[in-house]
Amino acid sequence: MGVSDIAEFASAIGATGPVWIRGAGTRVVGPANVRAVESPRGIRFFEPEEMTVTCGAGTCLSELDEILDDRGQYANLGQLRHPHGTVGGALASGWNDQLRLGRGPVRDSLLEVHVVTGRGDVVKGGGPTVKNVSGFDLCRLMVGSHGRLGAIAEVTLRTRPKPRASAWLVVDSVDGSRIEELVGHLYRPSAILWNGLVCWICVEGHPSDIEIARTELRRRGFASQESASGPDLGALPHRWSVSPRAVFEHVGERVGQVIAEVGVGVLHGDQPPPTPIIDAAVENIHRRLKDSFDPEHRLNPGAGDILIR
Amino acid sequence: MTDEVIEALRSAIGSDLVRSSDAELRLFAHDASNLVGEAGVVCYPRDVDDVRRVIAVCRRFGIAFVARGAGTGLAGGATPIGGAVVICTTKMNRILDVDPLARLAWVEPGVLNLDLTRHAAKFGLHFAPDPSSQQSCSIGGNVANNSGGPHCLAEGVTSAHVLACDVVLSDGSVVRLGGEEPEPPGFDLRGAFVGSEGMFGITTAICVRLTPDPRDVRTMLLDFETVRAGTDTVSSIIAAGMVPAALEMMDRLCLQAVEAFVHAGFPTDAAAALLVEVSGAASAVAADAEAIERIGRQHGARSVRVARDDNERSLLWKGRKSAFGAIARIKPNYYLHDTVVPRRHLSDVLDHVYRIAAEEDLAVLNVFHAGDGNLHPLLVFDRREPGILERVHRAGTAIVAVSVEYGGVLSGEHGIGLEKRDLMPLMFSEDDLRAQSWLREAFDPLGLANPFKVLPSPSGCGDAHAHVEGLWV
Ligand SMILES: Cc1cc2nc3c(=O)[nH]c(=O)nc-3n(C[C@H](O)[C@H](O)[C@H](O)COP(=O)(O)OP(=O)(O)OC[C@H]3O[C@@H](n4cnc5c(N)ncnc54)[C@H](O)[C@@H]3O)c2cc1C
Ligand SMILES: Cc1cc2nc3c(=O)[nH]c(=O)nc-3n(C[C@H](O)[C@H](O)[C@H](O)COP(=O)(O)OP(=O)(O)OC[C@H]3O[C@@H](n4cnc5c(N)ncnc54)[C@H](O)[C@@H]3O)c2cc1C
Numbered sequence: 001m002g003v004s005d006i007a008e009f010a011s012a013i014g015a016t017g018p019v020w021i022r023g024a025g026t027r028v029v030g031p032a033n034v035r036a037v038e039s040p041r042g043i044r045f046f047e048p049e050e051m052t053v054t055c056g057a058g059t060c061l062s063e064l065d066e067i068l069d070d071r072g073q074y075a076n077l078g079q080l081r082h083p084h085g086t087v088g089g090a091l092a093s094g095w096n097d098q099l100r101l102g103r104g105p106v107r108d109s110l111l112e113v114h115v116v117t118g119r120g121d122v123v124k125g126g127g128p129t130v131k132n133v134s135g136f137d138l139c140r141l142m143v144g145s146h147g148r149l150g151a152i153a154e155v156t157l158r159t160r161p162k163p164r165a166s167a168w169l170v171v172d173s174v175d176g177s178r179i180e181e182l183v184g185h186l187y188r189p190s191a192i193l194w195n196g197l198v199c200w201i202c203v204e205g206h207p208s209d210i211e212i213a214r215t216e217l218r219r220r221g222f223a224s225q226e227s228a229s230g231p232d233l234g235a236l237p238h239r240w241s242v243s244p245r246a247v248f249e250h251v252g253e254r255v256g257q258v259i260a261e262v263g264v265g266v267l268h269g270d271q272p273p274p275t276p277i278i279d280a281a282v283e284n285i286h287r288r289l290k291d292s293f294d295p296e297h298r299l300n301p302g303a304g305d306i307l308i309r
Numbered sequence: 310m311t312d313e314v315i316e317a318l319r320s321a322i323g324s325d326l327v328r329s330s331d332a333e334l335r336l337f338a339h340d341a342s343n344l345v346g347e348a349g350v351v352c353y354p355r356d357v358d359d360v361r362r363v364i365a366v367c368r369r370f371g372i373a374f375v376a377r378g379a380g381t382g383l384a385g386g387a388t389p390i391g392g393a394v395v396i397c398t399t400k401m402n403r404i405l406d407v408d409p410l411a412r413l414a415w416v417e418p419g420v421l422n423l424d425l426t427r428h429a430a431k432f433g434l435h436f437a438p439d440p441s442s443q444q445s446c447s448i449g450g451n452v453a454n455n456s457g458g459p460h461c462l463a464e465g466v467t468s469a470h471v472l473a474c475d476v477v478l479s480d481g482s483v484v485r486l487g488g489e490e491p492e493p494p495g496f497d498l499r500g501a502f503v504g505s506e507g508m509f510g511i512t513t514a515i516c517v518r519l520t521p522d523p524r525d526v527r528t529m530l531l532d533f534e535t536v537r538a539g540t541d542t543v544s545s546i547i548a549a550g551m552v553p554a555a556l557e558m559m560d561r562l563c564l565q566a567v568e569a570f571v572h573a574g575f576p577t578d579a580a581a582a583l584l585v586e587v588s589g590a591a592s593a594v595a596a597d598a599e600a601i602e603r604i605g606r607q608h609g610a611r612s613v614r615v616a617r618d619d620n621e622r623s624l625l626w627k628g629r630k631s632a633f634g635a636i637a638r639i640k641p642n643y644y645l646h647d648t649v650v651p652r653r654h655l656s657d658v659l660d661h662v663y664r665i666a667a668e669e670d671l672a673v674l675n676v677f678h679a680g681d682g683n684l685h686p687l688l689v690f691d692r693r694e695p696g697i698l699e700r701v702h703r704a705g706t707a708i709v710a711v712s713v714e715y716g717g718v719l720s721g722e723h724g725i726g727l728e729k730r731d732l733m734p735l736m737f738s739e740d741d742l743r744a745q746s747w748l749r750e751a752f753d754p755l756g757l758a759n760p761f762k763v764l765p766s767p768s769g770c771g772d773a774h775a776h777v778e779g780l781w782v
Contacts, residue, residue, distance in 0.1 A: 108468070123744040129716075129717055130681045132718040136504065136505055184410065187590060243411070243488070245489065266491055288751035292750065293747060
């Protein structure tokens with residue numbers, strides 16, 4: 001890895017004609033007639049005491065995890081969802097896993113980004129340090145942009161110490177009348193998933209604190225059992241994004257048919273979410289961004305949601 | 310400012326909300342930095358409709374507008390250039406809605422940072438970003454500058470705590486960026502807006518995340534015979550897998566100034582002291598506090614003082630947060646810098662800072678967010694001394710340059726504004742800067758929102774800068 005790889009990546013992308021940036025292809029593969037380009041791979045720099053890691057966007061999440069894990073750290077890229085994807089794929093899609101409540105969103109982990117725009121220029125945004133407000137925040141703009149503004153070449157990510165321990169606690173018989181009480185008493189859990197009947201809680205931290213959380217739950221009448229993981233979301237392929245205030249009502253209406261991320265507002269369901277209502281002024285901002293960063297709209301044609309496409 | 314514009318503003322929002330007395334214009338010609346511009350007129354909108362009306366007038370006459378919260382910014386962000394219309398949000402200071410279960414709140418931009426935290430306290434919640442100016446700065450200003458504070462080490466800076474912003478754009482439209490929902494469609498325009506220094510539009514309502522108060526807190530003061538022992542302790546704490554809630558450092562001159570001011574028993578003969586706070590669940594706090602004490606002693610900490618109760622804890626923090634008041638005892642004026650360097654280079658960069666100050670014969674105090682490598686060298690001086698401003702200026706530029714040389718960045722929390730605009734090329738290429746200007750143009754193609762900040766302007770727009778006095782660093 002190194003500047004030469006970014007430059008090579010840029011020249012592979014070029015300045016004209018449609019291009020598809022290929023990650024591991026775990027979710028999306030590009031249109032058959034569009035040229036595919038892979039982004040640079042490999043870890044360039046990892047200093048545990050900086051809590052940052054710099055790597056090519058084509059680096060596999062499992063490789064990154066392994067290297068960070070050796071030093072007791074992790075980068076919050078939503079690996080629970082897709083351990084075999086790439087760093088670039090995780091950032092470009094910006095999808096979060098079920099631990100967002102405690103670990104925060106994927107978007108907060110990007111510190112510096114090098115992208116190749118549709119014009120073929122290499123552009124850097126952000127900076128290599130854990131704190132930085134130098135200039136406008138291109139990093140946040142790139143996360144979740146599905147590569148439509150720039151192909152991600154190399155990134156610096158914030159890392160975090162791994163929790164000393166973590167556990168999934170499953171509490172049965174939590175209906176709509178008790179969920180608020182349960183939520184109110186938990187101290188900063190990493191996840192609360194709820195289907196209207198059963199609640200899966202992920203607690204992370206010091207083993208004694210986890211034990212205390214379990215005891216407190218029991219004392220309040222919420223007996224829990226430990227589980228190796230959270231609920232299986234396989235049968236619930238659709239993702240709704242609602243206000244965390246609206247979660248209880250949504251689940252109440254479809255008990256057992258959805259699993260909600262309480263405190264976050266993601267609902268996993270078997271029905272597709274309604275099409276969002278798009279504001280014309282917001283759409284204009286999107287159009288202007290694409291017209292500047294990728295005037296020919298040649299990067300990842302068709303990728304992204306209703307606004308980005 | 311022409312009478313016609315002032316008249317139009319008066320009929321738009323009411324005469325009492327439009328001010329143009331000399332005294333007021335002078336007051337609003339600058340923020341808390343040394344950068345003085347020129348305010349054309351000052352408007353005090355009461356709500357989003359007033360903001361729209363003011364911006365409509367600006368658009369009609371082709372005049373720039375500048376949002377202003379409390380004016381505590383240190384980079385000249387709220388300094389108006391060339392007679393711009395200042396839109397001051399102090400009358401938009403309502404906390405609109407707090408939902409303790411969903412842990413979010415909607416506030417108007419003029420709400421003061423600490424007022425929100427005080428309001429949320431009854432629910433056992435707080436707003437995590439805590440700039441040292443939190444008693445007086447506005448949440449709108451925090452959003453625009455993506456502000457940080459001592460407790461942002463563990464909790465993240467403002468951007469991590471903003472869910473949505475309602476924004477009036479220069480074309481008059483009102484947009485919601487982001488949302489209460491976690492995955493709104495489209496690009497993360499919310500994220501792009503946070504830190505846009507008033508140049509993308511004016512936010513009129515902000516939805517923030519509230520953070521539960523910690524179950525347990527331990528605050529410690531460790532002092533060292535060398536600065537390096539202190540910074541090595543910082544690195545070792547992080548390398549050991551801990552992210553304390555706060556990890557702040559003060560050097561000798563700062564300790565002396567602060568001790569004379571608050572009498573908290575700070576060690577005035579130490580080269581440096583670390584103020585460390587760990588918070589969270591009880592067992593983790595106990596384990597981390599013990600480990601930190603051990604690491605400190607391994608690096609030669611002379612003493613480790615653990616606050617016994619809330620009073621002692623507040624006293625230690627009072628010392629840290631009143632550093633700015635304390636230095637007034639040394640010299641009447643100060644210039645506060647803000648750069649970030651990789652943690653492992655903290656000592657080396659501090660050595661350079663001391664050398665640079667000595668070369669210019671200036672006194673320098675350091676009080677900073679060591680945990681995230683965020684340096685705040687404070688140059689103290691008396692502006693009546695002939696030639697002093699040039700020396701302060703040279704020292705400042707040298708400090709920024711050396712930080713960037715060591716792999717650091719121009720600003721960790723104060724922003725670029727006018728202050729560091731022309732230093733942006735130290736960090737960014739022309740292509741990088743062009744991309745940043747695309748981002749701004751996507752929000753404000755008319756270029757009316759707080760122009761001439763952040764992005765070094767291509768030659769030709771230069772005359773607008775002539776109005777700024779004291780353009781430093
Ligand atoms: C439409 C969609 C549906 C998804 N559904 C699920 C789901 O049901 N369950 C789940 O667990 N996760 C889902 N995800 C998230 C997915 O797990 C992550 O996107 C994963 O990390 C992808 O990694 P990958 O390397 O396989 O990327 P790919 O699948 O190869 O690519 C994903 C997208 O990112 C773009 N991309 C990849 N690398 C780069 C780069 N370097 N620069 C710019 N763009 C790049 C691709 O062009 C493509 O548009 C979904 C993502 C998308 C986009
Ligand atoms: C003693 C002291 C200590 C400080 N400590 C810290 C610290 O620890 N951490 C830190 O990060 N900062 C610190 N600061 C800097 C400053 O307090 C912050 O930048 C703060 O967020 C500014 O808020 P304000 O309301 O004063 O904004 P202003 O100074 O009024 O404005 C700042 C910027 O925000 C824009 N703006 C204001 N309101 C809006 C709005 N509604 N919509 C769009 N743009 C808007 C302005 O145009 C300007 O560009 C300190 C300042 C002082 C004087």
